[in-house]
Amino acid sequence: xxxxxxxxxxxxxxxxxxxxxxxxxxxxxxxxxxxxxxxxxxxxxxxxxxxxxxxxxxxxxxxxxxxxxxxxxxxxxxxxxxxxxxxxxxxxxxxxxxxxxxxxxxxxxxxxxxxxxxxxxxxxxxxxxxxxxxxxxxxxxxxxxxxxxxxxxxxxxxxxxxxxxxxxxxxxxxxxxxxxxxxxxxxxxxxxxxxxxxxxxxxxxxxxxxxxxxxxxxxxxxxxxxxxxxxxxxxxxxxxxxxxxxxxxxxxxxxxxxxxxxxxxxxxxxxxxxxxxxxxxxxxxxxxxxxxxxxxxxxxxxxxxxxxxxxxxxxxxxxxxxxxxx
Amino acid sequence: xxxxxxxxxxxxxxxxxxxxxxxxxxxxxxxxxxxxxxxxxxxxxxxxxxxxxxxxxxxxxxxxxxxxxxxxxxxxxxxxxxxxxxxxxxxxxxxxxxxxxxxxxxxxxxxxxxxxxxxxxxxxxxxxxxxxxxxxxxxxxxxxxxxxxxxxxxxxxxxxxxxxxxxxxxxxxxxxxxxxxxxxxxxxxxxxxxxxxxxxxxxxxxxxxxxxxxxxxxxxxxxxxxxxxxxxxxxxxxxxxxxxxxxxxxxxxxxxxxxxxxxxxxxxxxxxxxxxxxxxxxxxxxxxxxxxxxxxxxxxxxxxxxxxxxxxxxxxxxxxxxxxxx
Amino acid sequence: xxxxxxxxxxxxxxxxxxxxxxxxxxxxxxxxxxxxxxxxxxxxxxxxxxxxxxxxxxxxxxxxxxxxxxxxxxxxxxxxxxxxxxxxxxxxxxxxxxxxxxxxxxxxxxxxxxxxxxxxxxxxxxxxxxxxxxxxxxxxxxxxxxxxxxxxxxxxxxxxxxxxxxxxxxxxxxxxxxxxxxxxxxxxxxxxxxxxxxxxxxxxxxxxxxxxxxxxxxxxxxxxxxxxxxxxxxxxxxxxxxxxxxxxxxxxxxxxxxxxxxxxxxxxxxxxxxxxxxxxxxxxxxxxxxxxxxxxxxxxxxxxxxxxxxxxxxxxxxxxxxxxxx
Numbered sequence: 001x002x003x004x005x006x007x008x009x010x011x012x013x014x015x016x017x018x019x020x021x022x023x024x025x026x027x028x029x030x031x032x033x034x035x036x037x038x039x040x041x042x043x044x045x046x047x048x049x050x051x052x053x054x055x056x057x058x059x060x061x062x063x064x065x066x067x068x069x070x071x072x073x074x075x076x077x078x079x080x081x082x083x084x085x086x087x088x089x090x091x092x093x094x095x096x097x098x099x100x101x102x103x104x105x106x107x108x109x110x111x112x113x114x115x116x117x118x119x120x121x122x123x124x125x126x127x128x129x130x131x132x133x134x135x136x137x138x139x140x141x142x143x144x145x146x147x148x149x150x151x152x153x154x155x156x157x158x159x160x161x162x163x164x165x166x167x168x169x170x171x172x173x174x175x176x177x178x179x180x181x182x183x184x185x186x187x188x189x190x191x192x193x194x195x196x197x198x199x200x201x202x203x204x205x206x207x208x209x210x211x212x213x214x215x216x217x218x219x220x221x222x223x224x225x226x227x228x229x230x231x232x233x234x235x236x237x238x239x240x241x242x243x244x245x246x247x248x249x250x251x252x253x254x255x256x257x258x259x260x261x262x263x264x265x266x267x268x269x270x271x272x273x274x275x276x277x278x279x280x281x282x283x284x285x286x287x288x289x290x291x292x293x294x295x296x297x298x299x300x301x302x303x304x305x306x307x308x309x310x311x312x313x314x315x316x317x318x319x320x321x322x323x324x325x326x
Numbered sequence: 327x328x329x330x331x332x333x334x335x336x337x338x339x340x341x342x343x344x345x346x347x348x349x350x351x352x353x354x355x356x357x358x359x360x361x362x363x364x365x366x367x368x369x370x371x372x373x374x375x376x377x378x379x380x381x382x383x384x385x386x387x388x389x390x391x392x393x394x395x396x397x398x399x400x401x402x403x404x405x406x407x408x409x410x411x412x413x414x415x416x417x418x419x420x421x422x423x424x425x426x427x428x429x430x431x432x433x434x435x436x437x438x439x440x441x442x443x444x445x446x447x448x449x450x451x452x453x454x455x456x457x458x459x460x461x462x463x464x465x466x467x468x469x470x471x472x473x474x475x476x477x478x479x480x481x482x483x484x485x486x487x488x489x490x491x492x493x494x495x496x497x498x499x500x501x502x503x504x505x506x507x508x509x510x511x512x513x514x515x516x517x518x519x520x521x522x523x524x525x526x527x528x529x530x531x532x533x534x535x536x537x538x539x540x541x542x543x544x545x546x547x548x549x550x551x552x553x554x555x556x557x558x559x560x561x562x563x564x565x566x567x568x569x570x571x572x573x574x575x576x577x578x579x580x581x582x583x584x585x586x587x588x589x590x591x592x593x594x595x596x597x598x599x600x601x602x603x604x605x606x607x608x609x610x611x612x613x614x615x616x617x618x619x620x621x622x623x624x625x626x627x628x629x630x631x632x633x634x635x636x637x638x639x640x641x642x643x644x645x646x647x648x649x650x651x652x
Numbered sequence: 653x654x655x656x657x658x659x660x661x662x663x664x665x666x667x668x669x670x671x672x673x674x675x676x677x678x679x680x681x682x683x684x685x686x687x688x689x690x691x692x693x694x695x696x697x698x699x700x701x702x703x704x705x706x707x708x709x710x711x712x713x714x715x716x717x718x719x720x721x722x723x724x725x726x727x728x729x730x731x732x733x734x735x736x737x738x739x740x741x742x743x744x745x746x747x748x749x750x751x752x753x754x755x756x757x758x759x760x761x762x763x764x765x766x767x768x769x770x771x772x773x774x775x776x777x778x779x780x781x782x783x784x785x786x787x788x789x790x791x792x793x794x795x796x797x798x799x800x801x802x803x804x805x806x807x808x809x810x811x812x813x814x815x816x817x818x819x820x821x822x823x824x825x826x827x828x829x830x831x832x833x834x835x836x837x838x839x840x841x842x843x844x845x846x847x848x849x850x851x852x853x854x855x856x857x858x859x860x861x862x863x864x865x866x867x868x869x870x871x872x873x874x875x876x877x878x879x880x881x882x883x884x885x886x887x888x889x890x891x892x893x894x895x896x897x898x899x900x901x902x903x904x905x906x907x908x909x910x911x912x913x914x915x916x917x918x919x920x921x922x923x924x925x926x927x928x929x930x931x932x933x934x935x936x937x938x939x940x941x942x943x944x945x946x947x948x949x950x951x952x953x954x955x956x957x958x959x960x961x962x963x964x965x966x967x968x969x970x971x972x973x974x975x976x977x978x
Binding site for chain 1: 714715716718742744746747757758761762764765766767768769770771772792793794
């Protein structure tokens with residue numbers, strides 16, 4: 001796919017039907033405050049406490065959800081799979097890495113096949129940008145596409161689950177300050193979370209990371225940029241750190257894990273610079289000892305497992321909402 | 327397995343019980359006109375239009391379907407999986423490529439294990455001939471074997487879904503003409519579809535392809551053979567093309583995809599030589615631009631997606647029919 | 653994990669809650685006679701004859717079972733999967749070989765993630781010792797851990813299914829004699845089966861195998877050791893042979909399969925030395941022609957398929973029993 005296409009604008013437009021109703025979820029860009037709040041409110045109804053049985057209903061009874069993961073992710077695949085099963089859907093998993101392209105079939109033909117088999121909700125993840133919007137332009141009107149992670153561009157259910165987690169702890173979003181630390185340039189998580197929080201009118205967004213890994217200047221509009229995390233973290237209500245990949249460290253001239261942790265990692269000492277009631281977030285999987293220490297990951301301020309629980313709830317909400325025919 | 331065994335005769339006999347009732351579906355050879363029509367009629371009840379929820383019932387409630395794919399096929403596996411789930415069965419998938427023979431267990435021991443776990447419907451695909459008939463000779467009387475593709479020999483549910491698709495468009499099968507184009511020598515699809523159509527008394531069957539890829543003279547009895555597709559396609563009601571594999575092209579002295587498409591591919595110009603209301607079929611996955619052009623594959627005469635929909639319906643019908651105990 | 657830790661003692665203690673109730677099943681060591689009999693009795697209720705539909709109930713409705721197989725095993729995974737499905741649980745499979753450690757996440761973080769997704773029953777298999785006990789120490793109180801095979805140390809559901817099979821044929825366990833043949837040193841099956849049978853007060857246990865593959869002297873307390881199988885098998889009521897691995901043969905100075913079969917394999921002639929009504933067992937998958945001949949494996953005294961059927965029943969019983977709250 002051509003890198004010059006503006007995937008975000010395309011995604012914003014193709015994810016809505018003629019009545020401007022959301023029928024796919026490809027990007028959080030363009031969602032209204034009300035649309036986001038409606039999804040968060042619905043998800044909140046699906047949240048259960050640890051130790052309780054999970055929420056279940058039959059909203060998707062008779063529907064078929066197909067998981068198409070062109071980029072592997074056990075964690076996200078299982079989250080969508082459980083969300084769909086608990087809503088009574090039939091679920092099939094297609095490992096698109098090993099099987100799909102074996103016989104050289106085009107992705108669209110695979111999609112048409114699933115559609116012809118009456119799979120009506122397609123969850124897809126890809127390491128390249130553009131696939132969900134491309135597919136959305138070609139499927140039949142009754143099909144719903146859910147983006148489960150698209151290159152560095154978009155990960156809408158992660159953005160929503162992060163926002164839900166923040167709202168549970170800091171309901172007065174307009175008056176809070178969040179810091180997102182790490183490799184923002186390559187982070188679909190950061191982009192989607194920033195988008196949702198901005199739509200909800202969050203008080204302040206700060207971003208921090210190695211200079212080479214900060215996003216282009218035309219992105220994260222309104223965010224305050226830092227390269228010194230100790231300054232950035234001062235008095236924030238929410239600290240979210242991102243997964244760092246070794247090959248990215250090298251490109252940012254950071255010699256090793258220890259150096260990254262020392263400069264950008266969430267250590268106990270560093271987290272103490274935030275507000276005393278600040279929460280600590282990570283989209284997982286974590287590199288413990290690199291972008292976050294064990295002490296912080298497992299500490300009292302960490303809401304990382306709650307993010308996972310909210311992830312299933314958000315996916316249930318999105319599945320229910322999109323598949324509503326009215 | 328010994329290549330000298332006549333797999334087809336063996337399959338015809340082992341797929342019936344002492345009362346001559348069909349208990350396995352290994353080959354379409356030997357099925358009566360009434361048996362085929364009963365399966366098509368039952369399948370037709372399971373067909374839903376695009377956009378409708380799929381048909382569901384509880385015919386297989388309490389039953390366990392095991393998918394054993396010794397040859398990989400996401401498409402066919404998902405079709406059987408959805409068919410079984412929508413009938414209320416429990417379904418388990420065994421990836422026999424990576425796991426089954428890891429510990430050197432014989433296939434029959436794997437089968438006995440599944441049988442002992444009360445899996446009572448075994449769906450199997452293999453690139454070698456003979457496995458389904460071999461297994462059918464050894465399983466307990468209450469087990470049903472479904473052949474989901476066997477070497478170049480048999481693919482009975484594909485033959486039935488092709489026949490159902492043709493019947494939906496051309497109900498007067500006795501008075502129509504079909505052309506099957508491509509590598510018939512290696513095609514289990516062509517063999518099974520030909521078998522069903524012949525049993526239903528189809529008016530005329532033509533076969534066309536590179537001379538080296540036409541079947542032996544003792545097969546496709548009654549079919550008219552062509553090497554010139556332009557002559558073969560003249561005024562037919564149904565055109566079915568087959569997937570061509572690169573290694574087979576070479577053996578037929580065809581230099582490349584373009585040459586194949588020029589000589590044997592379904593192009594718009596070529597399809598115009600058939601009847602104006604002719605339908606175009608392909609068992610998928612397609613090599614677009616080789617055996618079929620985009621224009622034809624996505625054109626108005628194409629019923630390729632309908633074949634996929636019918637595939638799930640046929641598998642539901644076969645599952646229901648075979649598992650009936652009376 | 654440190655090899656000096658006594659995994660068995662740790663497992664015995666961590667698998668019980670504060671009220672001494674069994675909440676995980678990691679080892680059969682330490683289970684009381686009553687606890688084992690309760691599980692066997694419950695499993696017996698889930699046993700169905702060949703050709704009958706499997707037992708089903710809704711004991712696990714609303715629960716989520718996650719299968720985590722760090723060591724691959726289609727057979728055992730499917731057995732647990734079917735057991736959980738037939739009790740109405742939602743089941744997810746995680747192939748931990750290819751996916752889990754791809755991104756370098758720790759096993760505990762994977763476990764915490766599943767727990768946060770409200771998966772409340774975790775089935776795990778690993779080729780290293782210690783993981784189930786380690787995980788059991790860290791999960792929330794409502795989670796149940798089932799050990800589906802742990803290095804050479806423990807395979808409790810196999811031990812129970814073997815014991816159930818023996819009890820079905822030889823209910824007077826106190827007065828029978830069993831011989832276990834093969835590579836006992838590396839066998840988790842032998843250890844778990846021995847443990848359960850000893851707790852039930854079995855009359856006599858004999859073990860036999862190549863000298864280099866007999867267990868250390870401080871294990872299998874009370875068992876009579878043999879290197880001559882012909883002497884060991886004399887008049888026993890139960891003969892259980894174990895899978896032998898080629899690399900282990902070499903370490904025991906056995907040149908090849910034939911030599912192993914000649915010295916230690918269960919041949920018809922050898923089995924005749926046992927009691928005429930002796931039963932023959934194998935945990936599968938079998939190396940036919942090595943530790944057991946076809947004639948014996950498929951003979952009248954073989955209960956190998958019954959072991960498989962009992963395996964699902966035992967897993968249903970354990971799942972039901974552990975997930976009972978209060």
